[in-house]
Amino acid sequence: VSAQRDAPGPRRRDAEMLAAAADVFYRHGYAEATIRDIAETLGILKGSLYYYIETKEDLLFRLLTSVQDDVDRIRAETVGRDDLEPLDRLERYVRRQAEYNVRNLVLITVFLHDLDQLTGPRREQVLARRKLHQGCVEDVIREAQAAGLVDPESDATVLRHCVFASIVWTYRWYRQSGRARPEAVADLCAYFVLGGLRRSALRTA
Amino acid sequence: VSAQRDAPGPRRRDAEMLAAAADVFYRHGYAEATIRDIAETLGILKGSLYYYIETKEDLLFRLLTSVQDDVDRIRAETVGRDDLEPLDRLERYVRRQAEYNVRNLVLITVFLHDLDQLTGPRREQVLARRKLHQGCVEDVIREAQAAGLVDPESDATVLRHCVFASIVWTYRWYRQSGRARPEAVADLCAYFVLGGLRRSALRTA
Numbered sequence: 256v257s258a259q260r261d262a263p264g265p266r267r268r269d270a271e272m273l274a275a276a277a278d279v280f281y282r283h284g285y286a287e288a289t290i291r292d293i294a295e296t297l298g299i300l301k302g303s304l305y306y307y308i309e310t311k312e313d314l315l316f317r318l319l320t321s322v323q324d325d326v327d328r329i330r331a332e333t334v335g336r337d338d339l340e341p342l343d344r345l346e347r348y349v350r351r352q353a354e355y356n357v358r359n360l361v362l363i364t365v366f367l368h369d370l371d372q373l374t375g376p377r378r379e380q381v382l383a384r385r386k387l388h389q390g391c392v393e394d395v396i397r398e399a400q401a402a403g404l405v406d407p408e409s410d411a412t413v414l415r416h417c418v419f420a421s422i423v424w425t426y427r428w429y430r431q432s433g434r435a436r437p438e439a440v441a442d443l444c445a446y447f448v449l450g451g452l453r454r455s456a457l458r459t460a
Numbered sequence: 461v462s463a464q465r466d467a468p469g470p471r472r473r474d475a476e477m478l479a480a481a482a483d484v485f486y487r488h489g490y491a492e493a494t495i496r497d498i499a500e501t502l503g504i505l506k507g508s509l510y511y512y513i514e515t516k517e518d519l520l521f522r523l524l525t526s527v528q529d530d531v532d533r534i535r536a537e538t539v540g541r542d543d544l545e546p547l548d549r550l551e552r553y554v555r556r557q558a559e560y561n562v563r564n565l566v567l568i569t570v571f572l573h574d575l576d577q578l579t580g581p582r583r584e585q586v587l588a589r590r591k592l593h594q595g596c597v598e599d600v601i602r603e604a605q606a607a608g609l610v611d612p613e614s615d616a617t618v619l620r621h622c623v624f625a626s627i628v629w630t631y632r633w634y635r636q637s638g639r640a641r642p643e644a645v646a647d648l649c650a651y652f653v654l655g656g657l658r659r660s661a662l663r664t665a
Contacts, residue, residue, distance in 0.1 A: 409648055413640055416633045417626050417652045424625030435618055443614055447622045447656035 271297065272307060273321055276314040281361045285315060285369040315369060316377045322359075322366050323384050329355060330388060334395050341399035342449060345418070348392065349448045353422045354441035363426045389415065399452065406454050414452060421448050476502065477512060478526055481519040486566045490520060490574040520574060521582045527564075527571050528589050534560060535593060539600050546604035547654060550623070553597065554653045558627045559646035568631045594620065604657065611659050619657060626653050 275296040279288045290311055294301040308314055333348035356363050373381060393415040399405040405414070421444045429440060480501040484493045495516055499506040513519055538553035561568050578586060598620040604610040610619070626649045634645065 413648045420625040420629030428621045443618045451652035451656035
């Protein structure tokens with residue numbers, strides 16, 4: 256355990272490489288970014304970076320899948336909790352995911368802006384995984400509708416988009432320099448989304 | 461009246477020019493778009509377009525301010541209705557604005573993606589006007605808090621971002637080819653947002 260902490264292993268080197276790539280893609284945009292920029296950010300030679308990757312797209316693909324790994328973990332620990340009722344699972348999911356997004360603005364921005372730059376089967380893989388994730392969240396909304404907790408007349412797909420909107424849009428307004436702490440933002444997003452979903456929120460007009 | 465309908469007046473020519481510019485900026489991105497592309501879309505010569513504008517940025521500025529004119533009108537007719545209680549005003553605002561966004565995906569996308577391309581005092585003008593708009597909506601949320609309709613402990617700025625998220629994020633998911641009608645999407649957005657704001661939406665966790 257101690258040896259693992261002292262010597263930067265391949266996992267840590269990997270994390271540093273991905274963080275540098277995210278930073279460069281964020282600042283220059285993926286299209287303009289170069290492997291040289293990323294190597295310079297890491298303080299190594301361009302040739303050394305080619306020891307780990309073959310193309311710039313390799314880095315983008317690994318970045319996006321690492322975000323998807325994190326999102327899968329969050330989903331498993333919240334939406335996947337079959338012992339809890341559906342709205343409770345959704346509330347936990349929104350809180351965890353909103354906090355993750357606010358704490359990882361650079362990664363999330365690269366994910367949203369540069370996903371379209373991926374090509375071929377890797378693009379298909381990322382899109383299929385995202386679709387699967389969205390479907391899982393929508394399934395819990397449908398479960399809540401079946402249980403009478405959410406209006407069964409409402410379009411579950413539109414509701415799912417509203418849920419994601421509250422989480423995702425943080426990347427456009429949240430600034431780490433602002434006064435709102437990530438946990439407070441996450442709490443309020445979860446509160447807002449739950450209120451929006453609950454059947455008790457009757458139409459006034 | 462009949463003469464006005466038969467001969468396309470300057471107002472109609474203006475609207476056609478802005479629609480063509482929006483279309484070209486949307487398809488090519490503002491940076492890549494050329495005056496020639498816009499003239500071709502209109503079926504006129506590049507030189508004829510220069511009769512109305514001096515630069516590509518003129519067109520972007522006029523486009524963005526025309527969106528802001530529409531948004532101001534929607535706000536005046538909803539948020540500005542002092543005869544209604546604050547949550548009722550907000551609900552009407554969200555419904556109208558969400559429907560506008562869904563019906564004007566090209567304009568809204570250009571607004572969100574290309575605003576940063578404006579320079580100098582015109583950029584400042586558009587940003588100041590947007591800030592004023594956001595402040596007006598936030599003021600109504602604060603009014604609702606003062607009236608005990610929205611939790612006064614909640615951060616009104618974060619709530620305002622959640623309200624805008626539901627409206628704005630439609631540009632990323634709504635496809636006119638989809639089965640959800642604009643009015644139905646607008647209704648559900650308004651329902652969701654109102655539920656999210658209402659104090660009755662108590663925390664469960």
